[in-house]
Amino acid sequence: MARTGCGALLSRRNIKLDSFLKRNTERAVYERIRAHEPCVVISETVNKVYMHVVLSDERVYLTEYPPRTLTEAFSFRRVRDVELVNDLPDFLHGKNRELCQHIRITYLTDKPAVRGCDWLRRDKGVGLPYAAPPSRRTSHCPTITHTVEGLTAHRSPSELRTSSPTRSASCPDPETLGLPRAPSTRPPSTAPTPAGSPTFPLSPTSPETGQVPRGIGSVLSRLLKRDSTGSGEEREAELHLYAVSHTSRLYLHLQSSWSSFIIRSTLSLDPLHRRKCSPSPDSCPGKRLPAISWERTAHLFGQLSCELLQEGISVESLYLLLQELRTAAQRSVALRRLFWRSSELLVFLVQTLEESLQSLSGGYTADQLLLSTLTVQTLAVMFRETEVEPARLNLLAAKKGALASRMLLAVICDADPQTRSQRSPVDCEALLSEYLDAACSLLFELLLLGHNASRCSPADNFLSVGWILGVLQPHPHMLSFIGYQVQQVVLVLSDPQDSSLSPLQSVLLFQRCRLLLACLQYNNQLAQHLRSHFREEFRYFVKLSCAEEKLPPHYPISQPTLQLVEQILTLHLHR
Structure with a gap:
């Protein structure tokens, strides 16, 4: 799970925690774990305790240091904000205080509030005096709020420190911080086990419910799961994580996981998309098939790759094989990770896109547009939820x-309506629009890569958002391409009709807004072009109230999209 390297989950392998997770969780759950990192935790029931934070695709878990029980803290479905707080925690001293990254997560819970609890003092007889969460305490610096689309942390990376291979280098031992460990309450091995209770501290996770059965006598489990029979009314709660390291990537992993989750869960509201991405065949609705092993997935992927890379393949065969690859990748994160472990298929797809779209001089044909769209969609799928694969960043x-x-450079094409009408048949207009939508989705994934890569190491800082836009900006068709994306945003947010956006349209609006915001923030030439050519559109036609009407409140992506629209309007009209 944890690997070394630039794109690794952790700075250094934590063998003990990795082994614990592999032993005590279902394979399907273990393979979806994105990151784990030790840090100091403050919540309503935990006060300044050194723990491991474990991130999966859908949930955040906490476990003791060293690990004994895995307990769910919250689901990303309930998260409302993830922000980086620029303060100096008063319970840390010296270098640790300066290096600390304070992450505040706001989420919804239906559990009643717990006031003034200090479980360390109660269970161990010792502990630190209770302190209010840092968000309610005077800080030395102002708070910097980052929403899901803002993925830039506030410290520059540096070389990793050397540490024991069984301990993560991203945080020192708890005794070094002057903090106690979580108390051990593991029952003796000879203690009787009640009927129906698990014998081990942790049983495998149930993939259907996402719940992790806890062992008997776990302090962490009792505290985080007590008072579960609340009033049923939701309220906001906060979890504060303090990563004592200048190399920590926990904030970026949280932001990336949350972003991926809101996109995936919004798209899952569309029945057609849900059928396409479901691993269960239509002939067996409601039945969960056994998970395909990594070895079997690798074998099938190798066969498909060989067929795609064969000499003299026809366009029809290429299209059908790409469809098969895209569908398989949508259903299997393991296949997406395998894709990045060799450069052959990636080079082939980039070359296919160059030949099918960029070599055209007379106009676009339907076959070329269809193949280009499928190629770009396949590339975009391969980026999804694979930032923890070290080979991806190394390859790019x-x-x-x-x-x-x-x-x-291959993904950008001429989107100017005047030249399009001269170069392409009328029946290709819809196909070209479909391609431009797919191209925006791929650029969105590349921008996420840029945000994450900028926090990796100084040697790879060139793969940043600014570098990406710097490559694109001189492209002869970049201005018409970005102009099309603006026009689509304006069209959606100025349409007087009250019809709500579909899940797919909402995700596309989110991705377009993220692309426009990046242009305004990271590239002066593109920002100036947008302000000089589209200021009136944003001043008179784009309304936040219209966006609120168009985005259904039950879509997970609605609130982050509204925040993006507000940021874009501010940058457009007040600079």
Whole structure:
């Protein structure tokens, strides 16, 4: 799970925790774990305790240090904000206080509030005096709020420190911080086990419910799960995580996991998309098939790759094989991770896109647009939820980003309506619009890569959002391409009709807004072009109230999208 390298989950492997997770969780759950990192935790029931934070695709868990029981803290479905707080925690001293990254997560819960509890003092007889969460305490610096789309942390990375291979280098031992460990209450091995109770501290996770059965006598489990029979009314709660390291990537992992979750869960509201991505065949609705092993997935992926890379393949065969690859990748994160472990297929897809779209001089044909759209969609799927795969960043950063540059330049095409009408048949207009939508989704994934790569190591800082936009900005069709994306945003947010956006339209609006915001924030030339050519559209036609009407409140992506629209309007009209 944890690997070394630039794109690794952790700074250094934590063998003990990794082994604990692998032994005590279902394989399907273990393979979806994105990151784990030790930090100091403050919540309503936990007061300044050194723990491990474990992130999966859907949930955040906490476990003791060293690990004994895995307990769910919350689901990303309930998260309302993830922010980086710029303060100096008063319970840390010296270098640890300066290096600390304070992450505040606001989420909804239906459990009643717990006031003034200090479980360390109660269970161990010792502990630290209770302190209000840092958000309610005077800080040395102002709070910096980051929403889901803002993925830039406030400290620069540096070389990793050397530490024991069984301990993560991202945080020191709890005794070094002057903090106690979570108390051990593991029952003796000879103690009787009640009927129906698990014998071990942790039983495998149930993939259907996402719940992790706890062992008997776990302090952490009792505290985080007590008072579960609340009034049923939701309220906001906060979890504060203090990563004592200048190399910590926990904030970026949280932001990336949350972003992926709201996109995936919004798309799952669309029945057609849900059928496409479901691993269960239509002939067996409601039945969960056994998970395909990693070895079997690798074998099938190898066969499909060989067929795609064969010499003299026809366009029809290429299209059908790409459809098969895209569908398989949508259903299997393991296949997406395998994709990045060899450069052959990525180079082939980039070359296919260059030949089918960028080599055209007379106009676009339907076949070329269909193949280009499918190629871009396949590439976008491969980026999804694979930021924890070290080979991905290593492959794209090789040779100063040569392959990444080719991909960026290949995806941009002429979107100007006047030249389109002259170069392409009328029946290709819809196909070209479909391609431009897919291209925006791929650029969104590449921008997320840029945000994460900028926090990796100084040697790879060139793969940043600014670098990506710098590669795109001189492209002869970049202005018409970005102009099309603006026009689509304006069209959606100025339409007087009250019809709500579909899940797919909402995700696309979110991705377009993220692309426009990046242009305004990270590239002066593109920002100036947007302000000079589209100021009136944003001043008179784009209304936040219209966006609120168009985005259904039950879509997980609605609130982050509204925040993006508000940021764009502010940058457009007040600078």
